[in-house]
Amino acid sequence: MNKSKKLLIWYNKQFYDFPWRKNHKAYNIWISEIMLQQTQVSTVIPYYLKWIQKYPNLKILQKSNLDDLLILWQGLGYYRRVHNIYKSSQIIAREYNHCIPNKYSDLIKLPGIGDYTASMILSIAYTIPNYIPIDGNIKRIMSRINMISKKKSTLINYKKYTKNYISQLNPGDSIQALMDIGREICKPQLPDCINCPLNDDCNAYLKDQVHKFPYKNKLKDKPHYYVAVGMIFKDDKFIISKRLKGKLLENLWELPGGKIKKNETKTKCLKREIKEELDIKIKNIKQIGIINHEYSHMKLTITLFTCTYKSGLAKPLSSQEIKWIKNNQKNDFAFPRATHKLFELMDNKK
Numbered sequence: 001m002n003k004s005k006k007l008l009i010w011y012n013k014q015f016y017d018f019p020w021r022k023n024h025k026a027y028n029i030w031i032s033e034i035m036l037q038q039t040q041v042s043t044v045i046p047y048y049l050k051w052i053q054k055y056p057n058l059k060i061l062q063k064s065n066l067d068d069l070l071i072l073w074q075g076l077g078y079y080r081r082v083h084n085i086y087k088s089s090q091i092i093a094r095e096y097n098h099c100i101p102n103k104y105s106d107l108i109k110l111p112g113i114g115d116y117t118a119s120m121i122l123s124i125a126y127t128i129p130n131y132i133p134i135d136g137n138i139k140r141i142m143s144r145i146n147m148i149s150k151k152k153s154t155l156i157n158y159k160k161y162t163k164n165y166i167s168q169l170n171p172g173d174s175i176q177a178l179m180d181i182g183r184e185i186c187k188p189q190l191p192d193c194i195n196c197p198l199n200d201d202c203n204a205y206l207k208d209q210v211h212k213f214p215y216k217n218k219l220k221d222k223p224h225y226y227v228a229v230g231m232i233f234k235d236d237k238f239i240i241s242k243r244l245k246g247k248l249l250e251n252l253w254e255l256p257g258g259k260i261k262k263n264e265t266k267t268k269c270l271k272r273e274i275k276e277e278l279d280i281k282i283k284n285i286k287q288i289g290i291i292n293h294e295y296s297h298m299k300l301t302i303t304l305f306t307c308t309y310k311s312g313l314a315k316p317l318s319s320q321e322i323k324w325i326k327n328n329q330k331n332d333f334a335f336p337r338a339t340h341k342l343f344e345l346m347d348n349k350k
Contacts, residue, residue, distance in 0.1 A: 003201065004167040004174055010197035011177035016184075019049055024172065026100035026125035027058050033120045034081050034112060038296070041183065047076050058100065061085075062093040070251060070334035077337060078296075079249055084112025102126045115155075124172030132166060133175060134158045137182020143214035144186065144204040150215040165198075224299040228270040229257030231346065232282055234309040237326055240333065241277065241319035248295075251320070253333045255304075255342060266303050278322065280312030289345045293338040304342045 018041065020032035031051060035044045051072060055061040066086050073082040088110040092100055100121065101107055107118035119133035134155055142148060142161040166174040185192045193205045204210045231238045240253045258273035260266060267285050274282055288304040316322045325333070330343060 003165045003198075006197060007165050007177045008167055008170060008173055011173055011180065014180065016180055019045060019052070021176070024125050024127075026102070026121050028052065029121050029125045030100060030113075030117070031085070033117050034085055035076065037081060037117075038078055039076065043076070047073070058089060058092060058098050062089045062098065064089075066251060067334065071332075074252075074334045075337055075340065079252060079336070081112060083250070084110075087111040088113065100125075102128070104131060120175065123166075123175050127170065127172055129166065129168045129171045130163070131171070132159045132162050134162065135179070135182075137186070138162055138178050140188065140214050141178060141182050141186045141198070144191075144210055145198060145202045147203045147207075147209065147213060148215075153215060222294070222297060222299050224301070226260045227257060227300055227302045228260055228266045228273065228305065229255040229302060229342065230270050230274060230282065230285070230305045230307050231255055231288075232274065232280075232307050232309055234324060237324040239278070239309075239314065239322055239324050240335075241316060241322045244318070244320055249336050251334075252336050252339075253323075254335060254339050257302075267305070270305055270307070275312075277316075277318045278312070279315045279317055281310040282307040283310040284308045288349055291338070291341040291345055293341060300338065302338060302342065304345055306346075 018032075020028050032044070032048055035048055035051075054072065055064060064086070066083070069082050069086055070079065073079065076082075091110060092098060096106070102122065102125075104118050104122060107113050107121060108115065113121075116133045116135055119131040122128040122131040123133070139153070139158055142158050143153065146161050148157065148161070162178070165178060181196060181198065185196045191210060193199050193202070193210060196202065196205070199205050202210075204213050239256065241256050242253050243249050243251060245251065256274050256277050257270060258277070260269040264272075266287070270285065271282060274280060285305050285307045288306055290301060290303050293300045293302065314322060314324075323333075335343075
């Protein structure tokens with residue numbers, strides 16, 4: 001039995017019933033694959049279902065606005081992804097008559113679509129063979145099966161090895177089978193080799209060297225920043241600001257504040273940042289609590305304060321715009337996960 005046939009038999013028997021596998025439309029594959037980037041399947045499922053319910057096709061998505069998409073996306077992280085979905089939807093509507101292109105050269109021109117996502121769309125939605133997406137799961141499987149050394153761990157080599165397992169008639173299911181094996185069996189830690197349908201082919205398993213593959217690069221330490229932010233109240237409202245375009249977390253709303261400088265107290269930092277950001281002064285400063293949050297490139301320890309407006313005109317000096325909102329209006333705006341943690345901290349203090 002050839003390798004691709006053996007893999008498909010296992011896939012059809014073991015089939016994982018994810019919502020994006022209920023149809024193979026290019027739109028659904030595109031949205032699910034963008035959501036799944038650097039995000040666990042269990043996290044993505046509710047977001048995907050809500051998205052498809054509100055934006056079931058590209059024509060409806062194209063008529064949306066970015067702020068609405070950001071609200072739907074909030075909590076999923078890596079917000080650049082939703083910006084790229086929005087930009088791509090406009091391009092596809094304008095240049096491809098609302099149809100996601102079926103050519104690799106057209107797909108990779110779209111914002112947020114690289115080799116991996118283009119290959120997934122072509123192999124699953126359009127059943128075009130020989131476009132092989134390589135992600136961490138497939139790298140790990142092929143590294144162990146072929147005992148790939150650091151020197152030979154190139155994208156070209158991974159595609160060459162993976163091709164042996166891809167059905168020419170049903171490339172999409174072959175790819176998804178490998179994804180399932182990587183997620184459920186050939187895990188980074190404690191792989192379930194005995195139940196792997198490919199263990200007869202796996203050199204690392206046969207030679208008891210699975211733990212050596214894939215080659216692991218030493219991770220760099222992330223910078224750690226300490227931040228002070230404030231909920232500035234004026235009567236029954238507090239102020240939020242919208243992050244600048246072109247910056248991290250652009251177009252999301254947040255509480256004003258910033259990084260604490262060396263030898264600077266938290267309250268001094270808060271007063272300085274709020275003066276620099278909004279040109280206002282504050283009073284009645286009270287510490288509420290501390291949260292920790294981690295991004296792909298940095299760690300944050302954020303101290304939340306409540307305070308009251310004292311004086312000034314409240315101008316958006318380092319943001320797109322500012323708003324005074326009531327507590328029950330929070331759901332009308334898209335905030336990053338760190339800000340939601342701060343709101344939760346505040347709610348728990350009541």
